[in-house]
Amino acid sequence: MPKLFSILGSSSHPQLGPFEQQMLEELWRRGSATVRELLADGTIHQAYTTVMTTVDRLYKKGLLERVAEGRAFRYTPRQSPQEFQRVAVLDSIRQLLGNGEASSLPLSYLVEALSSHDAQLLDELQLLVEQKRRELKNRGGKDRAEEQP
Amino acid sequence: MIFALRGVAVSLTFFVLIYCLLSALVVVAWRAVRVLRLTADGLAVGLFALRVLPLVASFVITLAFVVPSFQLLEPRSADEGMGVMPVALGLCALLLIAAGCFRVAKAQRGTSRVVARWQQGARPLNAGLAAATLQSRREAPPLMLVGVRGPRVLVSESAVELLTKHELQIALRHELAHMRSRDNLKKLICRFCPFPGMAALESAWSQAAEMAADDAAVAKVDDAVDLAAALVKLSRLVPVDAPPVCTVGFVTGSLSARVTRLLAWDGSAKARGLAVRPWNFVAPVLVLIFCAFATYGPVLALTHEATEWLVR
Helix, strand or coil, rough: HHHHHHHHHHHHCCCCHHHHHHHHHHHHHCEEEEEEHHHCCCCCCCCHHHHHHHHHHHHHCCCCEEEEECCEEEEEEEEHHHHHHHHHHHHHHHHHHHHHHHHCCHHHHHHHHHHHHHHHHHHHHHHHHHHHHHHHHHHHHHHHHHHHH | CCHHHHHHHHHHHHHHHHHHHHHHHHHHHHHHHHHHHHHHHHHHHHHHHHHHHHHHHHHHHHHHHHHHHHHCCCCCCCCCCCHHHHHHHHHHHHHHHHHHHHHHHHHHHHHHHHHHHCCCCCCCCCCCCCCCEEEECCCCCEEECCCCCEEEEEHHHHHHHHCCCCHHHHHHHHHHHHHCCCCHHHHHHHHHCCCCCCHHHHHHHHHHHHHHHHHHHCCEEEEHHHHHHHHHHHHHCCCCCCCCCEEEECCCCCHHHHHHHHHHHCCCCHHCEECCHHHHHHHHHHHHHHHHHHCCHHHHHHHHHHHHHHHH
């Protein structure tokens, strides 16, 4: 999850502080919650007013929706983590390509980074395949040994 | 003559209105199909059915209700004008159909041109498949199913060299599964009925179709591992250019998701999800036909009232 928020560092997407990130993650996990519910299980060691101010700030940044529930508000994230990530990534790429005089230069860096990421990913997948093959071979050997009297 | 023209305009108007309304509904609600926990094959069938639902439903409703209601209930007086709304929306419908035809023709022309280039110097490969299989040159894409009528599988020389015999056999079985489910034709049909916001649904269908073809190709764990190995090996050969529309590449969709899924494969995985078979649609279709028969008169009258409202 920190990786997801680090994407925001270079984008015009609302910047989030560590406690704001924690609150947003908590709301993603729960689906929706009031401030009292967020504090109820004791995992957040902050004052009621701090949590209230933080979720209110997230609401004002357009990341949460809220509906009145008695004298409090129930907060719900506007986007799923995946949608949030998609918007943040698109925003960062747009900003990267829009920056500077020659937009082809950042684009070439991006292609280079993606190519090396792709190659790395393929190596990792190749390792997984080989590992699975070894596993199957060992299991086959054991099965044959067990079958022999 | 005016009567016939009015009939055409009204029918096209209904067609475009129903098409847009249903398309908008599909764009908003298609993700709900995932709640059903379908098998990959079932998901592919369900997503494609949703994708073409607006086109098929608007066509059927127009032919079954709008045209007869106009023919039977509209007085044949010559003094009634056409109305601006039917003319404008009728033109929109014609534009939509023309755009669909243009997109299909362009996709087919583009595919033929590129496939002809790939097939230069290709020779038949005896792979024991039910489809024509050709071995293309080294620089062609590693493994593709191409064409709508008379589909054929193209395997590049590099792919043949890189894969073991069994890996190649499983990979070919994957392409054969695409051929059996007529995925190239389905892609072409999607081109015919454009609507903003459908790209996400098409991408989800494409991914589900890949996984369904993976499932169809695999019968035991060794097959799954060999298919995963073939995917990883051939990924390194895939050209950067996007493939033309009427082709299905072996390395398509999320590679890591497919490889991970294949490495976790077990025989019971296919049986766990809800499968969709053609006969699953028989009962709902029969109910719909029965309802249509039972309410045909009132529905025709209602359709005619809507027509009057539109023409006014």
